Amino acid sequence: MKYTARVWCFGNDVDTDAIIPARYLNTADHLELAKHCMEDADPEFPSKVQPGDILVAGKNFGCGSSREHAPICIKAAGVSCVVAQSFARIFYRNAINIGLPILECPEGIEKIQEGSTIEVDIDQGVICDLNTGKTYAATPFPAFMQQIIDQGGLIEYVREKVKPVE
Amino acid sequence: MGKTIAEKILGAHCQQAVSANDIVVADLDYVMGQDGTSPLAIQAFREMKGQKVFDPRRVAMIIDHSAPSPLEGVSALHALMRDFAREQGFNFYDIGEGVCHQLMPEKGNVVCGDLVVGADSHTCSYGALNAFSTGVGSTDLAAAMISGKLWFKVPESFKFVLNGQLPAGVYAKDLILYLIGQVTADGATYMAAEYVGEAVRALSVEGRLTMSNMAIEMGAKAGLMEADEKTLAWVQQHSQREPRPVTSDPDAVYARVEEYEVSNLPPQVAKPHTVDNVAPITEVAGTPIQQAVIGTCTNGRLEDLRIAAQILQDRKINPQVRFIVAPASRRIMLEAIKEGVLQTLIEAGAAVVTPGCGPCVGTHNGVPSDGENVIPTANRNFKGRMGNNKAFIYLASPATVAASALAGEIADPREFIR
Numbered sequence: 292m293k294y295t296a297r298v299w300c301f302g303n304d305v306d307t308d309a310i311i312p313a314r315y316l317n318t319a320d321h322l323e324l325a326k327h328c329m330e331d332a333d334p335e336f337p338s339k340v341q342p343g344d345i346l347v348a349g350k351n352f353g354c355g356s357s358r359e360h361a362p363i364c365i366k367a368a369g370v371s372c373v374v375a376q377s378f379a380r381i382f383y384r385n386a387i388n389i390g391l392p393i394l395e396c397p398e399g400i401e402k403i404q405e406g407s408t409i410e411v412d413i414d415q416g417v418i419c420d421l422n423t424g425k426t427y428a429a430t431p432f433p434a435f436m437q438q439i440i441d442q443g444g445l446i447e448y449v450r451e452k453v454k455p456v457e
Numbered sequence: 458m459g460k461t462i463a464e465k466i467l468g469a470h471c472q473q474a475v476s477a478n479d480i481v482v483a484d485l486d487y488v489m490g491q492d493g494t495s496p497l498a499i500q501a502f503r504e505m506k507g508q509k510v511f512d513p514r515r516v517a518m519i520i521d522h523s524a525p526s527p528l529e530g531v532s533a534l535h536a537l538m539r540d541f542a543r544e545q546g547f548n549f550y551d552i553g554e555g556v557c558h559q560l561m562p563e564k565g566n567v568v569c570g571d572l573v574v575g576a577d578s579h580t581c582s583y584g585a586l587n588a589f590s591t592g593v594g595s596t597d598l599a600a601a602m603i604s605g606k607l608w609f610k611v612p613e614s615f616k617f618v619l620n621g622q623l624p625a626g627v628y629a630k631d632l633i634l635y636l637i638g639q640v641t642a643d644g645a646t647y648m649a650a651e652y653v654g655e656a657v658r659a660l661s662v663e664g665r666l667t668m669s670n671m672a673i674e675m676g677a678k679a680g681l682m683e684a685d686e687k688t689l690a691w692v693q694q695h696s697q698r699e700p701r702p703v704t705s706d707p708d709a710v711y712a713r714v715e716e717y718e719v720s721n722l723p724p725q726v727a728k729p730h731t732v733d734n735v736a737p738i739t740e741v742a743g744t745p746i747q748q749a750v751i752g753t754c755t756n757g758r759l760e761d762l763r764i765a766a767q768i769l770q771d772r773k774i775n776p777q778v779r780f781i782v783a784p785a786s787r788r789i790m791l792e793a794i795k796e797g798v799l800q801t802l803i804e805a806g807a808a809v810v811t812p813g814c815g816p817c818v819g820t821h822n823g824v825p826s827d828g829e830n831v832i833p834t835a836n837r838n839f840k841g842r843m844g845n846n847k848a849f850i851y852l853a854s855p856a857t858v859a860a861s862a863l864a865g866e867i868a869d870p871r872e873f874i875r
Contacts, residue, residue, distance in 0.1 A: 317530035
């Protein structure tokens, strides 16, 4: 899977309260949650983001709470994938489980400028900054996780596993 | 080659010898969700075509984050949880019972050697009881409720050797804040923290729960401790189940080992807006505060309330300060009433709220105003955490919070201890 789109940049340690503050967890409606996506990091973000846009962030993206609302609201806001230097453990697992494509790329992506267009090749683990022509290599997923991603998330994965044998 | 506690507990739950970085599917002893995460888990449970939870005696749901409900939308989510709990017949703790990470150990749901997941990031708390427990999201919770199993990557371990004795006025909270400041917010990402040494052994089980609770604030998957006679006595007092203590082998392999001497540690404060932005009390003393909070899964236990009451006995808080107390459970609240601790706090000027999360997560019970400074005993000071992204949160021990409530500014508790 490849995504080519405009980039929004965020720094290190973007926490789950910045991604979706707990005061908005009064609904399980994904589109309602999306209205407040990244609000405490950038109050304008929910109105600026366009379908397909990509988030680029620094270290420890998604640290804090286990709330799955965090990857859900990013996905529901139309973001196609998230690239970060590193992810916090629970966010990483939740993103895979709900089918939000993410890539961990420890080196170089801090040079990507907001507003640039990048191409993210999830399968190959390669990120290309189309404005500068620079490419960056991402950390590949363990095979077990790749299976969950390929199924489109854990719900589909479990359904597939428990499907009665024909 | 020797094994760590993390490797041994995960290995025992998939009936094979495992080492760090192996990926295993393990049997769970207990599965927990709270009202922030359970509604999505119930949705996922239905979408996965779940019929029954794997074992209703090993599943719990707890309403603590917004308890009682402050909003119609939240009430609907609580109703969904109550219906699901009735249908499935598992352990359900409604409003007023307390905060999940107090209730799980207090109700005897966790013993040494257990493998537990909870849909709350501070599930790592039970490491203090020598259990491997970790936070997961709602979809994982749903899969765990259906199957009683979950996949894990066996973590590497990060050993913290804590030598010396904490001085008077310095507590488990100061120690863990100091460690987080040292290793930073992602310093232990994906690792199991393992706390050892004489300073750890000297702590009460309550103090140990505070340290394990905050392992996630350095990115750790678990915050483990060995079981000693204090752990076993505590577990046997609270649970009918047999503890299965697990120790690390002398030749176990660690990704990182750090040693600290704690005998001269001053009280610590985490400044806005990250938990690793830690400073000694002297650096922040004098900062005016408008709200002080004692409670949460980090520091809402009887020992914490007693420490605060000792400082506040026969004194009145500064009139510029709102002082909120949220006991971590109903049982703790009752004990604090019987001992006169709660009366002391109320006479000093405390507003006592329902046992549960209190104002920590910004859903109710004391949202600060723009530009205000808050000093809670909580575990997170992220921007917006307490419900207002224009407020400033300073994390500290119950003693520092009580002293600051008296002074109207961040104050060194060592000047107030009697």
